[in-house]
Amino acid sequence: MSPLQPHQPQTTHRAYRADWQIIRDLLPYLLAYKWRVGIALLCMVAGKFANLGVPVVLKNLINSLDINTVGAAALAVPTGLILGYGLLRLSTSLFNELREALFARVTQHAVRQIALNVFQHLHTLSLRFHLARQTGGVSRDIERGTRAIQTLVSFSLYSIFPTLIEFLLVLGYFAYFYDIWYSLITLGALTLYMVYTIVVTEWRTALRRRMNELDTRANQKAIDSLLNFETVKYFGNEAFESRRYDENLQHYQKAAIVSQKSLAALNLGQQVIISIGLVLIIWRAASGVAAGEMSLGDLVLINTLMIQLYMPLNFLGVVYRELKQSTADIDRMFSIMDQNREIQDAPDxxxxxxxxxxxxxxxxxxxxxxxxxxxxxxxxxxxxxxxxxxxxxxxxxxxxxxxxxxxxxxxxxxxxxxxxxxxxxxxxxxxxxxxxxxIGIVPQDTVLFNDTIAYNIRYGRPDASDEEIMQAARAAQMDAFIEQLPEGLATQVGERGLKLSGGEKQRLAIARTLLKRPxxxxxxxxxxxxxxxxxxxxxxxxxxxxxxxxxxxxxxxxxxxxxxxxxxxxxxxxxxxxxxxxxxxxxxxxxxxxxxxxxxxxxxxxxxxxxx
CATH class of the missing domain: 3.40.50.300 (P-loop containing nucleotide triphosphate hydrolases)
Structure with a gap:
């Protein structure tokens, strides 16, 4: 194979955390605001009780109506139930919004703190690590990881836990007020649904990890090519770079297509299970009404409870998949934190x-x-x-x-x-x-921040004044050059200082060191x-x-x-x-x-x- 021929991507082998380990590592960041978490969870439970009360009030409302009687007196009780129905619906929304408002600070704090910790850890890693790393891949891992934290918290707090609470409430209500078979059919259908979802999604998680690795590799190649665009142009290798990038995108595309097909199989199986369970429940309720054992309000109640339960359950596959994908993304970000700091301060x-x-x-x-x-x-x-x-x-x-x-x-x-x-x-x-x-150093190869001349000089001593910056610039023989620039010290130097010549970059580095005075x-x-x-x-x-x-x-x-x-x-x-x-x-x-x-x-x- 030619040295410039794009190679086939290889899977990176490393130890992955279990989901519970990722949650364990994440919990300390979320529990920084314990009282907010506690109140948010109480709001979530209260919201689900209010949500359960809606179909119960609706059942009583239907049973209290007498279509053969018309008059204000006949409407007195239904009016009260209608108001109660409206208040319960409002309470459900109110508790949900309170929960989200309370938990917003918890989530954003966790995202900020973890991103900061990863950033700080990267700066503590040895030069050996940074010489071997690929910037595009690391930045993509951090970006996906921080986004995944929000997804994980959002779906778990707003979908998984509320659905679980509602599931337990519905089972308890069916068992207490109706035939035990309602609870058994509901439990059986939901258990089968969750087992099927978990098994298939576990299989799909491996596909997701493969997609992540291919996506990271493609991004690494793209960033590396753009950072070295001058070298690409010197050797006329634009077509080679595009071909190499497309090779990586093709591998990602194949993995994405397989993942999409597996998603279709997952969704179809879930709908079959839900439909069977719903048909069995409604058939049994309708038979009870026909036999005079249940009222029409009971049938409406059971149907409403099942719809309320199955509506979020319809998205359980998506939610679980997103949770698994999020844990995979967070795991990849946390793996950066696992990188050993080769050079560390002694304990004393x-x-x-x-x-x-x-x-x-x-x-x-x-x-x-x-x-x-x-x-x-x-x-x-x-x-x-x-x-x-x-x-x-x-x-x-x-x-x-x-x-x-x-x-x-x-x-x-x-x-x-x-x-x-x-x-x-x-x-x-x-x-x-x-x-x-x-220690202060003026290196042979000066790399600058993509900011102004003033920012790059001030980096030697961040609290330096503008006058001190100009003094350092004059000492480094930069003053004449700066005065010729329309924006002076506010001139942008470009990525890695590419807008400046080699001599100008070196004089700026000298000014920066002069300002530090080590x-x-x-x-x-x-x-x-x-x-x-x-x-x-x-x-x-x-x-x-x-x-x-x-x-x-x-x-x-x-x-x-x-x-x-x-x-x-x-x-x-x-x-x-x-x-x-x-x-x-x-x-x-x-x-x-x-x-x-x-x-x-x-x-x-x-x-x-x-x-x-």
């Missing part, structure tokens, strides 16, 4: 304490060994120190492990052996929040996308910011790190050379050869001279 983790915040912490890598996979070791017994208030530069060929250092400092991963300390505190012993608050600064190829003149101007700002502050610079252009207090040359995860710029040149090793090669390409800027 404390806040990082920087000895002198004005200069930043001393950083020490002590015999660090690390690999993204057990069979792929990146760093081998790495040891070095960045003294507080000094600048250390890391250089080396691609793949030497330079950028891995910043990921370990931020504790996106934990080392396999050795330790990393800031002012003597192991990064595994302090809270992640305090650690990351103390204790430890990391520049990971921070000026790689800039032209020479802008780079020289920006380097001066970077050195000014880094002066007397702990700074780690990961660089490719050696001309940008000549003023570093120490330079580490990495090779295959080890320190090959270490020293100042002058010392390394004098040594005539790897660094000197790299310098000679780059010197022929770009002359070194003199950062001590002002720009013309």
């Amino acid at each position: 983790a404390r806040t990082l304490q920087i000895l002198d915040p004005r200069v930043g912490p001393a950083v020490h890598f002590d015999h660090v060994r690390f690999g993204y996979e057990p069979n792929r070791i990146i760093l081998h017994d790495l040891s070095f120190t960045i003294p507080a208030g000094t600048t250390t530069a890391i250089v080396g060929r691609s793949g030497a492990g330079k950028s891995t250092l910043s990921r370990l400092l931020f504790r996106f991963y934990d080392v396999q052996s050795g330790r990393i300390t800031l002012d003597g505190q192991d990064v595994r012993d302090v809270t992640q929040a305090s650690l990351r608050q103390a 204790g430890l600064l990391i520049f990971d190829e921070a000026t790689s996308a800039l032209d020479t003149r802008t780079e020289r101007a920006l380097q001066r700002e970077i050195w000014q910011l880094a002066r007397n502050r702990t700074t780690l610079i990961i660089a490719h252009r050696l001309s940008t790190i000549t003023h570093a207090d120490q330079i580490l040359v990495m090779d295959h995860g080890r320190i090959a050379e270490q020293g100042t710029h002058a010392q390394l040149l004098a040594a005539g090793g790897v660094y000197a050869s790299m310098w000679d090669m780059q010197k022929r390409e770009v002359p070194a800027p003199d950062l001590s001279e002002p720009l013309a």
Whole structure:
């Protein structure tokens, strides 16, 4: 098969929760408002009692009418019953609306809290998870899950429970006031109906899960293609992307057709059972009226009760199916919450304490060994120190492990052996929040939020004022660019900042870090996308910011790190050379050869001279 040929989708195998486990996990969110839930349930029961009273009053109304008598006196009793009939009907609606009004806050709170918890949990998951996830699939799972919570609560509270209560009331009424056979026929028909519905719907649930997986996969491919639309156009693969998307839609279509056919079979079987039960009940009631054992009002009462009972029962198949689909959707969302947080704060983790915040912490890598996979070791017994208030530069060929250092400092991963300390505190012993608050980074690949320039700069310190934002923009050499824009700081940058050039995005990232003013600064190829003149101007700002502050610079252009207090040359995860710029040149090793090669390409800027 060609590498670009769309592959056949495969079912994802994972452990599914049982329905009762999903309800158990959901209950704490619903019981946050216990008194509302309690009153809503009381309203539901009261509504069903009122609903049962409607046909009872109607029966008495019919029996009290004498068609051979006309007059006001004859109408006195029916008038009272008519008013009672109207009040009971009104009470049914009133209790139902009260129940919905009371439970609205409960449902919406549960949806909001669960969505928030999932969102927060996603942010606590490791970088490994986020590098492997597919955004379209995760977003679709959360969307379906939150919608399913409303469906589950709505159908269970407004359909299943009320129908169950009404079912018990009708059985009790038939058993007490009429022949036991009415209760037995009703019980038999409803039991057969529910068993048939549950068995068939359980079978259909597997089809629903398959549809969910195919729908998620199709959405993943679509989102991934749209996020990488430039690459699609570069290689002219629009037709390939459409074909791949259509392949997934075809598989979803086939599963949807099978599901629809199974629904038709379910509905037909349900109607057969309901019809048989209704015919048996009415036949027995009509026989009782013909034999003089029952009044015409009794026949109307029994018929009305059965209609009231069977009307919601007609939708029981749909309701149960929706409930099963909802539990499947909620289960998929809860599975995100089950993802293990690879990097967690220790139970006794404390806040990082920087000895002198004005200069930043001393950083020490002590015999660090690390690999993204057990069979792929990146760093081998790495040891070095960045003294507080000094600048250390890391250089080396691609793949030497330079950028891995910043990921370990931020504790996106934990080392396999050795330790990393800031002012003597192991990064595994302090809270992640305090650690990351103390570090600022300008990454090589800057990804921005689809918002304004001001929002993206302010992200470095959300409480910063507009004036502080402009100061950071000026320090990052962005002020002239911003002044040329019609909307200035309010200019939208587009998804992932695609409306800005690479250099503009990098300067914005620098401004964001300047605004944060952390204790430890990391520049990971921070000026790689800039032209020479802008780079020289920006380097001066970077050195000014880094002066007397702990700074780690990961660089490719050696001309940008000549003023570093120490330079580490990495090779295959080890320190090959270490020293100042002058010392390394004098040594005539790897660094000197790299310098000679780059010197022929770009002359070194003199950062001590002002720009013309």
